[in-house]
Amino acid sequence: AQSVTQLDSQVPVFEEAPVELRCNYSSSVSVYLFWYVQYPNQGLQLLLKYLSGSTLVKGINGFEAEFNKSQTSFHLRKPSVHISDTAEYFCAVSDPYGNQFYFGTGTSLTVIP
Amino acid sequence: NAGVTQTPKFRILKIGQSMTLQCTQDMNHNYMYWYRQDPGMGLKLIYYSVGAGITDKGEVPNGYNVSRSTTEDFPLRLELAAPSQTSVYFCASRPRGQGRSYEQYFGPGTRLTVT
Numbered sequence: 001a002q003s004v005t006q007l008d009s010q011v012p013v014f015e016e017a018p019v020e021l022r023c024n025y026s027s028s029v030s031v032y033l034f035w036y037v038q039y040p041n042q043g044l045q046l047l048l049k050y051l052s053g054s055t056l057v058k059g060i061n062g063f064e065a066e067f068n069k070s071q072t073s074f075h076l077r078k079p080s081v082h083i084s085d086t087a088e089y090f091c092a093v094s095d096p097y098g099n100q101f102y103f104g105t106g107t108s109l110t111v112i113p
Numbered sequence: 114n115a116g117v118t119q120t121p122k123f124r125i126l127k128i129g130q131s132m133t134l135q136c137t138q139d140m141n142h143n144y145m146y147w148y149r150q151d152p153g154m155g156l157k158l159i160y161y162s163v164g165a166g167i168t169d170k171g172e173v174p175n176g177y178n179v180s181r182s183t184t185e186d187f188p189l190r191l192e193l194a195a196p197s198q199t200s201v202y203f204c205a206s207r208p209r210g211q212g213r214s215y216e217q218y219f220g221p222g223t224r225l226t227v228t
Contacts, residue, residue: 009153032215043117043203043219044156051215090155098207098215099163100171101146103156 002027002093006104013081014112021076021107023091033074034092034101035065044090050074061085086111114139117220119204125226126194134189134223136204143209145187146171146217147179149200156203162187163209194227201225 007022025031032051036044048059055067065076074091091104120135138145143164148156158171162181176198178190187206191198201224205217 004155006155034215041222043221044205044217045219046216049215092156094215098144099161099169100158101217102158102172103148105153105155 002031002095002100002102004091004093004102004104006091006107008107009105010108010110012110012112015083016080018079019077019081019085019109021089021091021109023074023076023104025072025074025091025093027072027093030096032094032096032098033065033067034094035059035063035074035076036090036092036103037061038088038090038106040087047076047089081109081111083111083113085109116140117204117206117218119202119220119223121223122221123224125228126191128194128196128227130194131190131192132194132225134191134202134204134225136187136189136220137185138187138204138206138218139185140206140208140218141184142206142218143184144207145181146205146207147177147187147189148203148205149173149198150203150222151200159189159202191225196227199225199227 005024013019034049035047050067058064094101117138146161147159157173160179162168204220207217
């Protein structure tokens, strides 16, 4: 089975500062990795995904993530955050068939003016 | 396209009552999912379906039932509501086929309280 650990439950950061949200996963098979964002009272929206190929993936809103197989990590980064990035961020992993998805417990990013 | 729609948005149930959470998608997606989201716990998969007539259990299926008679609809049934089922429920769908992006499209959620 797969599992996901998000190491930080809350991350405050000043506007225009860089941010990294950490995600580690465990799996005995190849997996696909995702980051989703959830704004208050809304459903989740895909930020980016890693399926194969380049380990550095770019997503929407200036976010990027790097897949590190040896460290089983998929950390999310943004070089300069905006107030509008304040939201809950979820890391997720799927089985190789995309049937079941496992989500981390989320990281609440708060951007401080 | 409306995407994934869920009804109702909010509901309060008494212990022991039953209800159905509705989920409809108009994107002709084969895969559909039901999740529950509890504070600090992330999303947990309840049931999923890979196509009409085919459903399977996720991580936390106890207390729930599903059916998938059409591609568009994937209702979630609570038979005997319990306080432990107080949660926010999300329905999601994704396509199957060439380019398999595995991106799920989420509905806006149903907030359920059982008292």
